[in-house]
Amino acid sequence: MKKILLIVMDGLGDRPNPELGGRTALEAAYRPSLNYLAAHGINGFMFPVKEGIRSGSDTSHLSILGYNTFSVYTGRGPFEAMGLGMDVMPGDIAFRANFAYVNDDGIVEDRRAGRISDSTEELCKAISVEIDGVQFTVKNGVEHRAALVMHGEGLSDRISDSDPHVIGRAPEMIKALDPEAGFTAEVLNKYLEMTRKVLNSHGYNRSRRNSGNLPANELLLRGAGKAPVLENFQQKYRLKAACVVGIPLISGICKLAGIEVVKYKGSTGTVKTDYSGKIAAALKALETRDFVLVNIKAPDIAGHDGNALLKRDVIQESDRAFSQIIPRLDGLVVAITGDHSTPCSIKEHSGDPVPIVVAGNAMRTDGITRFDETSAVSGTLRLKSTDLMDVLMSASDRSEKYGA
Amino acid sequence: MKKILLIVMDGLGDRPNPELGGRTALEAAYRPSLNYLAAHGINGFMFPVKEGIRSGSDTSHLSILGYNTFSVYTGRGPFEAMGLGMDVMPGDIAFRANFAYVNDDGIVEDRRAGRISDSTEELCKAISVEIDGVQFTVKNGVEHRAALVMHGEGLSDRISDSDPHVIGRAPEMIKALDPEAGFTAEVLNKYLEMTRKVLNSHGYNRSRRNSGNLPANELLLRGAGKAPVLENFQQKYRLKAACVVGIPLISGICKLAGIEVVKYKGSTGTVKTDYSGKIAAALKALETRDFVLVNIKAPDIAGHDGNALLKRDVIQESDRAFSQIIPRLDGLVVAITGDHSTPCSIKEHSGDPVPIVVAGNAMRTDGITRFDETSAVSGTLRLKSTDLMDVLMSASDRSEKYGA
Numbered sequence: 001m002k003k004i005l006l007i008v009m010d011g012l013g014d015r016p017n018p019e020l021g022g023r024t025a026l027e028a029a030y031r032p033s034l035n036y037l038a039a040h041g042i043n044g045f046m047f048p049v050k051e052g053i054r055s056g057s058d059t060s061h062l063s064i065l066g067y068n069t070f071s072v073y074t075g076r077g078p079f080e081a082m083g084l085g086m087d088v089m090p091g092d093i094a095f096r097a098n099f100a101y102v103n104d105d106g107i108v109e110d111r112r113a114g115r116i117s118d119s120t121e122e123l124c125k126a127i128s129v130e131i132d133g134v135q136f137t138v139k140n141g142v143e144h145r146a147a148l149v150m151h152g153e154g155l156s157d158r159i160s161d162s163d164p165h166v167i168g169r170a171p172e173m174i175k176a177l178d179p180e181a182g183f184t185a186e187v188l189n190k191y192l193e194m195t196r197k198v199l200n201s202h203g204y205n206r207s208r209r210n211s212g213n214l215p216a217n218e219l220l221l222r223g224a225g226k227a228p229v230l231e232n233f234q235q236k237y238r239l240k241a242a243c244v245v246g247i248p249l250i251s252g253i254c255k256l257a258g259i260e261v262v263k264y265k266g267s268t269g270t271v272k273t274d275y276s277g278k279i280a281a282a283l284k285a286l287e288t289r290d291f292v293l294v295n296i297k298a299p300d301i302a303g304h305d306g307n308a309l310l311k312r313d314v315i316q317e318s319d320r321a322f323s324q325i326i327p328r329l330d331g332l333v334v335a336i337t338g339d340h341s342t343p344c345s346i347k348e349h350s351g352d353p354v355p356i357v358v359a360g361n362a363m364r365t366d367g368i369t370r371f372d373e374t375s376a377v378s379g380t381l382r383l384k385s386t387d388l389m390d391v392l393m394s395a396s397d398r399s400e401k402y403g404a
Numbered sequence: 405m406k407k408i409l410l411i412v413m414d415g416l417g418d419r420p421n422p423e424l425g426g427r428t429a430l431e432a433a434y435r436p437s438l439n440y441l442a443a444h445g446i447n448g449f450m451f452p453v454k455e456g457i458r459s460g461s462d463t464s465h466l467s468i469l470g471y472n473t474f475s476v477y478t479g480r481g482p483f484e485a486m487g488l489g490m491d492v493m494p495g496d497i498a499f500r501a502n503f504a505y506v507n508d509d510g511i512v513e514d515r516r517a518g519r520i521s522d523s524t525e526e527l528c529k530a531i532s533v534e535i536d537g538v539q540f541t542v543k544n545g546v547e548h549r550a551a552l553v554m555h556g557e558g559l560s561d562r563i564s565d566s567d568p569h570v571i572g573r574a575p576e577m578i579k580a581l582d583p584e585a586g587f588t589a590e591v592l593n594k595y596l597e598m599t600r601k602v603l604n605s606h607g608y609n610r611s612r613r614n615s616g617n618l619p620a621n622e623l624l625l626r627g628a629g630k631a632p633v634l635e636n637f638q639q640k641y642r643l644k645a646a647c648v649v650g651i652p653l654i655s656g657i658c659k660l661a662g663i664e665v666v667k668y669k670g671s672t673g674t675v676k677t678d679y680s681g682k683i684a685a686a687l688k689a690l691e692t693r694d695f696v697l698v699n700i701k702a703p704d705i706a707g708h709d710g711n712a713l714l715k716r717d718v719i720q721e722s723d724r725a726f727s728q729i730i731p732r733l734d735g736l737v738v739a740i741t742g743d744h745s746t747p748c749s750i751k752e753h754s755g756d757p758v759p760i761v762v763a764g765n766a767m768r769t770d771g772i773t774r775f776d777e778t779s780a781v782s783g784t785l786r787l788k789s790t791d792l793m794d795v796l797m798s799a800s801d802r803s804e805k806y807g808a
Contacts, residue, residue, distance in 0.1 A: 362749055364419050364428075364756055366781040380757070382786045383455060390456025394755025401753055402453065403460020403473075404483050404653065 002360060002396040004239070004291045005282060005325065005334045006388075008064065009318060010057060010247075011300025013341025013354040013373065017308035025299070025311035025344065026355065027372040033322035034357070034371035037334060041359025043368040044381025046388065048340045054351040057300070058082075060339035061253050065233060065293075066389035074157060075225025081147040082252025084139045090229040090256060093155045093184065097138065097146040098163065099123065099216035102196075106170045111163070112144040113208075113216040120146060122204050123216060127195045132187050138219070148221060150188070156181035156226070162192060163220035171218055188221075195219050232258040237393060239291040244282045246273055250295045259293065271298040271314050275321035283328060290398075295339075303342025311344055333360045333396040335388070336371070356381060356388075358395050406764060406800040408643070408695045409686060409729065409738045410792075412468065413722060414461060414651075415704025417745025417758040417777065421712035429703070429715035429748065430759065431776040437726035438761070438775035441738060445763025447772040448785025450792065452744045458755040461704070462486075464743035465657050469637055469697075470793035478561060479629025485551040486656025488543045494633040494660060497559045497588065501542065501550040502567065503527065503620035506600075510574045515567070516548040517612075517620040524550060526608050527620060531599045536591050542623070552625060554592070560585035560630070566596060567624035575622055592625075599623050636662040641797060643695040648686045650677055654699045663697065675702040675718050679725035687732060694802075699743075707746025715748055737764045737800040739792070740775070760785060760792075762799050 014024035021028070048055040049063045058079040059069045073079075077094035088094055099120055101110040124138040124146060134152035141147065158178035162171045174192070176185040196218065199205060205215035234241050235258070242260040245251045246269030251261045264281035266274025275296070282294045296318055302311035325334055338354035355376035357368075366380045383391060393399040418428035425432070452459040453467050462483040463473045477483075481498035492498055503524055505514040528542040528550060538556035545551065562582035566575045575596070580589040600622065603609060609619035638645050639662070646664040649655045650673030655665045668685035670678025679700070686698045700722055706715035729738055742758035759780035770784045787795065797803040 362419060364777060367778055368781075378782060380449065380781050381455075387455040390454075391755065392456070394456045394458050397750055397752075397754065399456070399458040399755060401458050401460055403463030403477065404480050404487060 001398050002331050002333045003286050003289070004392050004396050005286060005294070005332060006064075006291070006392065007294045007296065007334070007336045008061070008339050009299050009315070009336065010295055010297045010339055011303045011342030011349070012338025013343070013350070013352045014303065014308075014311065015341075015343035015345050015350070015352065017344050019308050020312060024373050025302070025308055026315055027374060028312045029315040029319065031315065031319040031371060033319045033326060034336065035369060036326055037322070037336060037357050037359040038371040038375065039369040040329070040361065040365060041357050041363050042366050042381060043355070043357050043371070043376055043379030044383065045353035045376050045379070046337050046356040046381070046383045046385055047353045048385050050384045050386070052351050054349050055340050056349065057339050058249055058253060060385060061250055061295075063385040064339065064388055065253070065257055066236070066386065067230060067257075068386065072228040072230060074228060075223050077147070077223045077225035078227040079249060079252070080223070081139070081149050083247070083249035084141055084147050085248035086137065086139050086147060086149050088149055088227045088252060088256070089151060090227050091155065092227045093150040093157050094225055094227060095148045095221040096223045097148050098220040099144045099146060100218045100220045101214035101216065102171065102218040108164055108167050108169060108171060108218065108220070110214050111167060111220060114214040116144045116216060120204070120216060123199065123202060126198050126202055127219065129194070131191050131194070134187050136191055144216065146219070148219070150184070154183060156184045157224045159185050159188065159224050161222040161224070163222040165222070171220060174221070192219065227256060230257045234258055237291070237389065238398075240289040241291040241293070242285045242289050243293040243295070244278055244285060245293065245295040246278075247295065247297050254293065269297045271301050271310065273298060275317045276324070279321040279324050283324060286332070299338070300342045303344050304347055306344045306347040308344040329359070329361045333358065333363070333392060335392055356383065358391065360395070363395065405802050406735050406737045407690050407693070408796050408800050409690060409698070409736060410468075410695070410796065411698045411700065411738070411740045412465070412743050413703050413719070413740065414699055414701045414743055415707045415746030415753070416742025417747070417754070417756050418707065418712075418715065419745075419747035419749050419754070419756065421748055423712050424716060428777050429706070429712055430719055431778060432716045433719040433723065435719065435723040435775060437723045437730060438740065439773060440730055441726070441740060441761050441763040442775040442779065443773040444733070444765065444769060445761050445767050446770050446785060447759070447761050447775070447780055447783030448787065449757035449780050449783070450741050450760040450785065450787045450789055451757045452789050454788045454790070456755050458753050459744050460753065461743050462653055462657060464789060465654050465699075467789040468743065468792055469657070469661055470640070470790065471634060472790065476632040476634060478632065479627050481551070481627045481629035482631040483629075483653060483656070484627075485543070485553050487651070487653035488545055488551050489652035490541060490543050490551060490553050492553055492631045492656055492660070493555060494631050495559065496631045497554040497561050498629055498631060499552045499625040500627045501552050502624045503548045503550060504622045504624045505618035505620065506575065506622040512568055512571050512573060512575060512622065512624070514618050515571060515624060518618040520548045520620060524608070524620060527603065527606060530602050530606055531623065533598070535595050535598070538591050540595055548620070550623070552623070554588070558587055560588045561628045563589050563592065563628055565626040565628070567626040569626070575624060578625070596623065631660060634661045638662055641695070641793065642802075644693040645695040645697070646689045646693050647697040647699070648682055648689060649697065649699040651699065651701050658697065673701045675705055675714065677702060679721045680728070683725040683728050687728060690736070703742070704746045707748050708751055710748045710751040712748040733763070733765045737762065737767070737796060739796055760787065762795065764799070767799065
């Protein structure tokens with residue numbers, strides 16, 4: 001039985017870039033460690049979730065960890081909240097939220113309260129309260145954005161939005177879409193009534209009015225979702241598992257899955273992250289665990305920026321950090337892949353498959369000696385991400401025999 | 405329309421072996437027939453059951469024959485029993501069993517009755533009886549192992565084990581886990597009560613006591629399973645079908661599927677089998693049938709032994725036997741693959757995919773000219789075994805058009 005190191009290079013997949021001579025960022029990167037691993041394992045493509053799905057990091061990581069996203073992913077709310085670093089527990093209801101401006105007649109005049117340039121942290125704290133046994137927690141995001149998490153007994157996500165989604169109308173009353181959602185709708189309407197008073201009289205909004213800005217006097221809610229109860233990953237696979245992850249969205253998913261989140265110095269979840277420190281922390285964590293997941297966010301950031309040279313450079317820096325893995329291959333299965341493609345040419349996630357290598361000593365190889373989108377074509381694997389954990393369990397000689 | 409010859413080389417897949425210069429057994433074997441077939445068909449990988457599954461021969465053969473193992477495979481019991489050569493009929497309930505030693509206080513002191521070195525055949529016959537219309541048949545396996553098959557009306561596998569799975573406790577009463585399993589539990593408890601009397605007073609156990617061995621005075625039952633009712637293979641595919649198979653586990657599955665089992669001289673299910681005789685028998689059987697399945701057990705045996713040189717040699721002997729197929733390719737589709745990998749380096753089944761070739765005259769080819777794990781990488785197929793029968797039906801121009 002071997003241990004498993006799974007490294008997800010966020011947004012790794014790319015398309016040809018003119019500024020890199022028609023190569024992908026990965027093809028253009030100097031990557032001796034990745035190429036070494038390619039030569040010492042099997043290669044190919046992984047389709048995030050399944051062929052033709054343009055997945056988010058949340059759905060993709062859920063499926064990489066072996067969960068069926070089509071049954072566990074109920075809505076963006078809980079994952080947006082995790083992405084802001086909020087604690088979300090199984091059964092919690094979460095929303096995406098906007099701070100908006102409602103005029104004296106109760107009509108939404110601006111769904112973004114004129115796009116807010118400073119932090120709404122104070123406002124969020126002022127409307128984080130408990131009502132009827134339900135804890136409401138609001139956390140600010142970028143500009144007018146925020147998230148709301150409801151924690152309590154007997155909550156349902158079968159409720160409508162308060163966001164009218166257009167200007168010129170009043171915020172909607174929250175309605176129960178199922179009989180059992182009655183309490184949730186009721187306590188939410190009570191909560192929103194309360195927030196209006198608090199927001200209208202808050203010093204932050206007095207300052208905004210005084211400086212000629214629209215006050216952020218309404219919290220518009222949309223995209224209710226219930227944080228899924230995930231089967232415990234460690235029990236399901238009988239793996240003592242940890243993750244080394246800089247971004248809250250992914251560590252939130254790991255927490256829901258019962259995977260320990262290992263802190264390490266230098267974690268930023270940006271392109272300035274300490275790549276070597278991250279891999280060192282993962283190898284250290286593996287000493288006392290069977291499975292470690294690493295997420296490297298930088299390639300995705302560079303992809304969203306449309307910066308092919310930066311994407312190439314962060315892959316190179318990652319590769320340098322991966323050199324620590326090579327002398328540690330005995331007793332280890334290393335898988336490196338992406339959670340989706342973020343081609344620099346479109347600055348967004350695409351449904352293109354991502355290259356994958358599953359490497360180790362004394363493993364089967366497939367004649368591939370380079371790790372990139374073109375070399376992957378000649379490799380062994382054409383894998384849906386949902387099957388990845390089975391492949392890793394099998395490659396590490398850990399899976400139970402199915403049959404006799 | 406062509407006929408179909410499907411040859412399953414049991415445990416064929418391998419990993420690099422140091423004693424073969426880093427090659428797999430197949431790569432190291434002299435295999436002109438296999439290479440000829442590779443050049444005259446399409447090649448690639450088959451994933452037994454699906455990607456990342458470490459399958460047994462039973463689950464794998466079921467899925468190779470087109471059955472969904474996840475719905476038809478209810479437990480090992482019936483397949484263990486078939487593996488011992490017992491007749492198992494659809495609806496029969498079967499268990500894995502241990503002969504154990506229970507002391508005078510009724511406590512299991514040794515779950516293996518001191519590991520038995522001689523045959524328990526006599527004991528098994530003594531406790532093969534009919535009670536309340538249910539026929540109980542016990543057959544001895546290796547050492548303390550045995551299997552029990554119950555044949556009768558209205559039986560259910562929703563019952564608990566009698567095996568306490570630990571020493572220091574009494575055997576458990578069999579409990580019904582479903583209301584409809586009441587009769588099964590009741591008749592089983594009656595049966596076990598009877599066996600205790602028979603076993604305790606049996607001459608075999610008197611001899612064991614006299615020679616200082618623990619008596620085998622309790623039959624511990626576990627892993628109840630119901631032999632599945634399989635859709636008839638010959639009707640499903642409209643194929644007159646037979647198999648040439650040396651091992652009872654696979655011929656048992658073929659019987660359940662309604663596939664005729666052809667006897668031939670020299671069948672041993674071991675590495676000493678008559679390879680040429682087996683292929684000759686298969687080609688003879690094809691004269692009056694549309695489909696013949698052959699299982700060659702030897703590569704799996706060599707893999708479990710960790711004997712890479714032997715595995716190479718039995719593949720070479722198989723290849724020599726396959727030379728009979730080459731002049732018979734007109735009107736024939738030949739598929740050669742494995743049911744799973746049994747790498748010599750781990751001496752157990754692994755989840756590594758197995759190479760596959762589907763060959764014939766006037767078929768599409770894919771430029772592959774060698775049959776092995778590395779050459780397969782560049783081939784056409786990445787197939788789940790469950791899809792194999794569809795591929796063979798289509799390759800033999802037998803499948804019905806799906807649509808207009």
